Amino acid sequence: MMYGLLWRALPGPAWFRALLLLALFVAAVWVCFEWVFPWFSEYVPINDNTVEAHAP
Amino acid sequence: MRHAHADAGRRGGGAVSATIGVVGELLITAGVVLGLFVVWQLWWTDVQAERIHSQVLAELDWPEPPVEVPSGSSVEGPAVAGEHRDEPPAVDDAAFAEVFAQFYVPRFGADYVEPIAEGIDKAEVLDRLGIGHYPDSAGPGELGNFAVAGHRTTYGRPFHRIAELQEGDAIVVRTENTWYVYRMSSSQIVWPNQVEVVSPVPGVRPGEPLPELTERFLTMTACHPMYSAAQRYIVHAELDYWAPVDEGIPAELLDAGVQIQAVADDDAGVR
Numbered sequence: 017m018m019y020g021l022l023w024r025a026l027p028g029p030a031w032f033r034a035l036l037l038l039a040l041f042v043a044a045v046w047v048c049f050e051w052v053f054p055w056f057s058e059y060v061p062i063n064d065n066t067v068e069a070h071a072p
Numbered sequence: 073m074r075h076a077h078a079d080a081g082r083r084g085g086g087a088v089s090a091t092i093g094v095v096g097e098l099l100i101t102a103g104v105v106l107g108l109f110v111v112w113q114l115w116w117t118d119v120q121a122e123r124i125h126s127q128v129l130a131e132l133d134w135p136e137p138p139v140e141v142p143s144g145s146s147v148e149g150p151a152v153a154g155e156h157r158d159e160p161p162a163v164d165d166a167a168f169a170e171v172f173a174q175f176y177v178p179r180f181g182a183d184y185v186e187p188i189a190e191g192i193d194k195a196e197v198l199d200r201l202g203i204g205h206y207p208d209s210a211g212p213g214e215l216g217n218f219a220v221a222g223h224r225t226t227y228g229r230p231f232h233r234i235a236e237l238q239e240g241d242a243i244v245v246r247t248e249n250t251w252y253v254y255r256m257s258s259s260q261i262v263w264p265n266q267v268e269v270v271s272p273v274p275g276v277r278p279g280e281p282l283p284e285l286t287e288r289f290l291t292m293t294a295c296h297p298m299y300s301a302a303q304r305y306i307v308h309a310e311l312d313y314w315a316p317v318d319e320g321i322p323a324e325l326l327d328a329g330v331q332i333q334a335v336a337d338d339d340a341g342v343r
Contacts, residue, residue: 017097054195
């Protein structure tokens with residue numbers, strides 16, 4: 017549904033829309049890798065390696 | 073009448089199926105994002121951190137150990153540093169996130185070298201620069217406990233092979249002008265709140281009286297089990313000897329075939 021709307025909202029012929037979608041996907045992945053995941057990982061302490069008095 | 077009823081039914085069904093469609097697409101999106109998060113955590117953090125590690129190591133631009141022509145050979149090779157067991161030179165306190173030492177472990181491979189930075193902040197030091205020095209612990213070679221933390225998985229994983237260390241293995245710390253050669257003495261698995269492992273005398277809990285410091289320890293902390301933060305894998309080592317860098321390279325590193333800057337840059341002299 018949402019992706020169908022997005023497809024219809026994009027201009028141009030099918031191959032151009034596919035290219036645009038690919039570019040949008042790459043941009044979304046980049047935003048995730050650069051900012052979203054580093055921020056999110058602060059709240060998922062699966063990698064802590066220090067000993068601290070206040071640790072659980 | 074019947075016709076209108078069927079129409080209403082179809083309209084209702086349309087709204088339901090539209091909602092299900094949107095929810096389905098959201099769930100698919102969430103699945104893709106979670107998959108990407110795993111890719112980022114298990115692969116991309118390594119790529120990024122390893123790039124930063126080699127960059128900061130190259131930027132150190134420290135003096136190269138000397139080369140010599142050993143007797144019975146015509147090939148120039150790195151000099152072997154003498155083993156000093158007197159009071160090692162003190163190291164100035166480093167600023168937060170400053171890379172002040174290098175970490176060599178022959179057991180981890182001949183090409184293993186990682187930077188040690190000041191502090192154990194996750195985002196600034198451990199995730200970026202690699203090995204972090206507990207700021208309240210002793211400096212390298214000092215009486216007490218030189219305690220460092222490092223990732224065992226992801227973010228360049230400097231302590232990936234920590235569990236392979238065996239008693240007597242050399243663990244070498246280099247500052248700009250000095251080698252500190254420690255020997256692995258023991259390992260243990262503890263809970264994350266057991267801070268006594270990084271105490272100046274490992275095992276002495278906070279609040280307990282410290283005995284007079286006579287030993288120079290090194291302690292490594294990493295997560296355990298791998299890909300979990302439930303516990304910590306701890307390795308203790310004790311200082312065997314120290315050596316000035318301008319004397320040469322510790323025999324432990326040479327025997328393991330560890331390539332130090334001087335050897336790698338040797339052809340610069342030939343040119």
